Each structure stands twice: as C-alpha cells, then as structure tokens.
Amino acid sequence: MPGNSFRDGCRISLVSTGSDLDLFPPNETRERNWLPMAIAAAAVVAVAAVSVLVLERGKATATVTPISAPSDPYAASLPITGLTMSQSDNRAGGKITYIDGHVANTGPHTVTGITVQVLFRTFAHEVAQNETQPLKFIRMRDPYIDVEAVSVAPLKPGDEQDFRLIFDSVSPDWDGAYPEVRVVRAETR
Numbered sequence: 001m002p003g004n005s006f007r008d009g010c011r012i013s014l015v016s017t018g019s020d021l022d023l024f025p026p027n028e029t030r031e032r033n034w035l036p037m038a039i040a041a042a043a044v045v046a047v048a049a050v051s052v053l054v055l056e057r058g059k060a061t062a063t064v065t066p067i068s069a070p071s072d073p074y075a076a077s078l079p080i081t082g083l084t085m086s087q088s089d090n091r092a093g094g095k096i097t098y099i100d101g102h103v104a105n106t107g108p109h110t111v112t113g114i115t116v117q118v119l120f121r122t123f124a125h126e127v128a129q130n131e132t133q134p135l136k137f138i139r140m141r142d143p144y145i146d147v148e149a150v151s152v153a154p155l156k157p158g159d160e161q162d163f164r165l166i167f168d169s170v171s172p173d174w175d176g177a178y179p180e181v182r183v184v185r186a187e188t189r
Contacts, residue, residue, distance in 0.1 A: 042047055059095035059158070065117045065130070065132040065184050067119065067130065069117070069129060069184060071178045071183055071184060072183050072186045074109065074111070074183075074186040074188055075109055075182065075186060076107075077105060077106045077107025077108075077109075077186075078103055078104070078105060078107070078111065078183050079104055080101050080116075081102050081103075081104075082100075082101050082102040083099060083100070083178055085098065085100075086098045086100070086180060090168075094168070094169060095170070096167065096168060097166075097167040097169075098164055098165070098166055099118070099165040099167075099179070100162065100163065100165075101162070101165075102160060102161070102162055103135065103155070103160065104160040104161075105156065105157055105158065105159050105160070106157075106158075107154040107157060107188075108157055109157065109189065110154050110155065110188060110189050111150060111155040111186055112151050112184070112187045112189055113133050113134065113149075113151055113157070114134065114135040114137050114150050114155075114183055114186055114187075115132060115135070115183070115184055115186075116133065116134075116165070116182060116183055116184065116186045117130070117131070117132045117181070117182050118130075118131050118132075118165060118179050118180070118181050119165075119179055120170055120171055120174040120179045121174070121177065121180075123175045128173040128175070129170060129174060129179075130169040131167065133165060134150070134152070135148075135150060135163050136148060136149060136163060136165070136166075137153055137162065137163050138162045138163060138164050139153075145162055145164060147163075147164050150187075154189075
C-alpha cells in the first residue's frame, strides 16, 4: 500500500496534507542581526555605571587627620557634651556604631560646618582607629533618627543641638571605651 509501511509488525500510516514539509531545510547562511544584542549590552553597561556612581557618591569619604593636628581655633566655642554610644546590627551581619552627643555654640559666629576627629583606642591606649567626619545634627527622632548636615541648619550664637556620628565599622582592637571626639574644623560666617 502506498503511504503505509510495516516495520517489526507495527503499521505506520503516512498521511500527506498536500504540501511538502521540509523537515530538514538546506543549510542556509543567514546574517545575524546584532543590533538587539548591542542594545542589551549597552543597557547593562549603562545600568552598571549608574549604580557604581550612585553607590560611590553616597559613601562619605573617610579622611584621616593626624593625631598631632591642632584643633580649630573656634573649637573652644563648640563644647561637646553628653556623649552616648549605641550599636545596631546591619543586614550584612556587621555592627554599626553610633555616637550621640550635644554641641553648643558659645561663640560670636554662626557655625555652618563642623568636622570632628574621633579616636578609638586600644587597651594599651594606642590609637586603634582614627576617623575624621562631618558632624551631623539630629533632625528628628520619631519614627527613626534622621540626621542632616550642619549647613542645612546652621548653629547660631547661643544655640545648642544634638548630633550623631555613624561608623559602619570599628576596629576589633578597640577597647570599648568612649572615643575621644574633638573639633578639628569649624566653618563660620
């Protein structure tokens, strides 16, 4: 019978639909369209570049002031009092250390920026960590503590303000005692 074949006792029927089906097309060389892949690659590079820029811009640049550096002349008019410390866990399994305190402006000028040096010491009273960072005022406490730069709310003569310093990591050699905090730069007007 045409269209039928027998193999090992099984009957297989081939039905023709009237069109020739080419199950194995001849080898054709097709030109590949690279445009979609180029666009996708450019988009990935652009997203990566923007991510790196945003993450790097958000990081505070840690500077180190030598221990022997003199305090700012206006530092005597900016007494720091009431230091307290706390820690919290971050999502990466580390600890974030906070130093809260109070600063007053007893001088004649409005302060638009305060930079402090923080010295964490070892049990041998050597410096385990030396960080310099801008002081940030506590803007609000509820529902969470939010901070802002001194330049956003300058400290006028006679004003007082609470502040917070934030440390993503502290040296494991730190003895756990309160660090030394001193004003190394004050911007006034």
